[in-house]
Amino acid sequence: MLNQVQHDEAGDRLPSLATLAKGASMTQPAPETIRTPKTRIACDGTGDGLANAALGHPRVWLEIDPDEGFADCGYCDRRFILTGGVADHG
Numbered sequence: 001m002l003n004q005v006q007h008d009e010a011g012d013r014l015p016s017l018a019t020l021a022k023g024a025s026m027t028q029p030a031p032e033t034i035r036t037p038k039t040r041i042a043c044d045g046t047g048d049g050l051a052n053a054a055l056g057h058p059r060v061w062l063e064i065d066p067d068e069g070f071a072d073c074g075y076c077d078r079r080f081i082l083t084g085g086v087a088d089h090g
């Protein structure tokens, strides 16, 4: 019984470490800020006029939390700001 509990706890730590590693790479300033009226956007590291195969990454969907007003892409560190949201100061 005890062994099973310990095993589960160890398993929980693995994703936590991965999250920490990701967070560390996001302490750098975002290289790009993109304003969007949508709360759900896809990012693959490229974009209109910005296509650069070297910067591309697998497409991920990002959801902007209306309370925060922005979302950061964990792959390319782009920041998507919800137009008219709390983080939109433009």
Ligand SMILES: [Zn+2]
Pocket: 043, 044, 045, 057, 073, 074, 075, 076, 077, 078
């Ligand atoms: Zn991205």
